[in-house]
Every structure is written in C-alpha cells, then in structure tokens.
Amino acid sequence: MKPVIETRQLSKHYGAGDTLVKALDDVSMVIQPGEFTAIVGPSGSGKSTLLQLMGGLDTPSTGEVRLSDKAISLMSGRELSDFRRDHIGFIFQAYNLIPVLSAAENCEYIMLLQGVPKAERQRRVDAMLARVGLEGKAHRRPKELSGGQQQRVAVARAMVSQPDIILADEPTANLDSQTGKDLLDMMHELNQKEGMTFVFSTHDPMIMERASRLVQLRDGRIEQDDRRG
Numbered sequence: 001m002k003p004v005i006e007t008r009q010l011s012k013h014y015g016a017g018d019t020l021v022k023a024l025d026d027v028s029m030v031i032q033p034g035e036f037t038a039i040v041g042p043s044g045s046g047k048s049t050l051l052q053l054m055g056g057l058d059t060p061s062t063g064e065v066r067l068s069d070k071a072i073s074l075m076s077g078r079e080l081s082d083f084r085r086d087h088i089g090f091i092f093q094a095y096n097l098i099p100v101l102s103a104a105e106n107c108e109y110i111m112l113l114q115g116v117p118k119a120e121r122q123r124r125v126d127a128m129l130a131r132v133g134l135e136g137k138a139h140r141r142p143k144e145l146s147g148g149q150q151q152r153v154a155v156a157r158a159m160v161s162q163p164d165i166i167l168a169d170e171p172t173a174n175l176d177s178q179t180g181k182d183l184l185d186m187m188h189e190l191n192q193k194e195g196m197t198f199v200f201s202t203h204d205p206m207i208m209e210r211a212s213r214l215v216q217l218r219d220g221r222i223e224q225d226d227r228r229g
C-alpha cells in the first residue's frame with residue numbers, strides 16, 4: 001500500500017551553539033492508510049513539531065516529508081497549500097473554528113475553496129454534521145456550542161473535504177473525560193467504518209488505549225514504535 005505520509009531523517013532545530021534545541025532529531029517513519037496512530041511522550045519531546053512537519057505547516061531543518069509519495073520540498077508554496085487543503089484534515093487542541101461562521105459554514109468553507117458545487121457542499125455538510133451528532137445545530141456559531149460540540153464541528157470540518165488523513169494535535173486536551181471519550185469513540189468509528197487514517201499527538205491515556213500504533217518520542221527521537229493487534 002502507498003504510505004499516506006513518510007518522514008525521512010527528519011530534524012527540526014532551533015537556536016545554535018549552547019542554545020541549540022533539537023525539537024526533532026532524525027525521525028523516519030511511515031504512516032500507512034487506515035492506521036490510528038498516537039504519538040506520545042513527555043512535554044517538549046517533539047510531538048507537536050512532528051505533526052506540524054507531517055502536515056507541511058512547518059519546514060524541517062533537514063530531512064524530508066513525503067505526502068502521498070511526493071516530497072513537500074519539491075512543491076511550490078501554492079502547490080503545498082492546495083495539497084494540504086485537498087488531502088489533509090487538521091484538528092487542533094483549541095478547535096480553531098472561525099468565530100463569525102456557523103457550524104455548517106465552518107464545514108463548508110474548505111469545499112468553497114475547492115470549488116465543490118453548492119448542492120454537493122450542502123449534502124456533505126448535512127451528512128457530516130449528522131454523523132458527528134450535531135443535526136439541528138448547523139446554524140449555531142462556535143460560541144453558542146460547548147467545547148465538545150465545537151470539537152465535533154472541527155472533526156466534521158476535517159472530514160468533509162474527504163482528506164487522506166487527519167492530523168489531530170491533542171484534540172481531547174480541553175475536554176472533560178466523558179466528552180473526550182465520546183469524541184474519541186466517534187473518531188475511532190470513522191477509522192473503523194470508513195478507514196480514515198488518524199495521527200494524534202496526545203497525553204490522553206484513552207487515545208493511547210485505542211491506538212493501533214503507539215509511537216513514543218523522547219528528546220525529539222523515536223524511543224519506541226509499537227503496532228498492536
């Protein structure tokens with residue numbers, strides 16, 4: 001199977017000399033379609049840095065990221081932003097919804113940029129909001145929704161443009177444990193039923209328990225990489 005994302009000897013350094021920080025240090029890994037991967041490790045071990053580089057939101061100091069077998073470094077800025085838009089869904093700890101747009105409009109936005117026709121946009125938004133349990137709340141703005149509901153909108157927004165992979169940076173960190181569990185159940189179901197590939201950066205034991213693969217980072221390096229079942 002063609003990997004969704006591959007990193008080759010990826011490093012990200014900040015500063016120099018005595019103040020050099022190796023946020024990521026020689027990380028090579030392959031994410032296969034259908035995986036439900038948790039990247040774990042102590043605070044400062046490089047989890048967010050790895051996710052940002054994997055999604056082409058940041059550039060490495062050395063090494064390479066390949067998305068669907070294409071090297072990011074060979075893409076122009078425009079090509080990369082189009083590629084990200086069309087192939088990668090992002091979910092962030094702080095939800096990052098657009099406050100002035102409704103739940104439905106937040107989901108519709110990327111499809112507008114993709115040029116998806118209106119009727120198709122509407123169909124996909126309705127189906128996806130129902131899928132994440134938000135039917136009836138399509139017209140609410142983020143501030144009229146709870147944290148868990150906002151994160152559900154973020155999952156719907158990430159899924160609705162039919163990406164190859166969802167990169168989720170500590171998606172449950174701001175949620176109480178029951179709301180976090182419900183959200184995780186929903187993402188796990190999307191993985192199991194629809195084969196959506198997920199990579200999480202997380203401290204959440206519930207995500208670690210469900211993950212099909214656990215990658216442990218320490219000081220910017222992979223300490224352990226276990227696939228289960």
Ligand SMILES: Nc1ncnc2c1ncn2[C@@H]1O[C@H](COP(=O)(O)OP(=O)(O)OP(=O)(O)O)[C@@H](O)[C@H]1O
Pocket residue numbers: 014015021022023024041042043044045046047048049050201
């Ligand atoms: N812009 C930056 N400038 C300097 N150092 C940075 C920068 N961004 C990250 N770092 C450093 O890189 C290292 C890895 O940071 P990163 O945010 O990836 O860790 P993390 O594992 O996601 O941590 P947490 O679990 O606390 O979110 C840390 O030592 C951090 O201080």
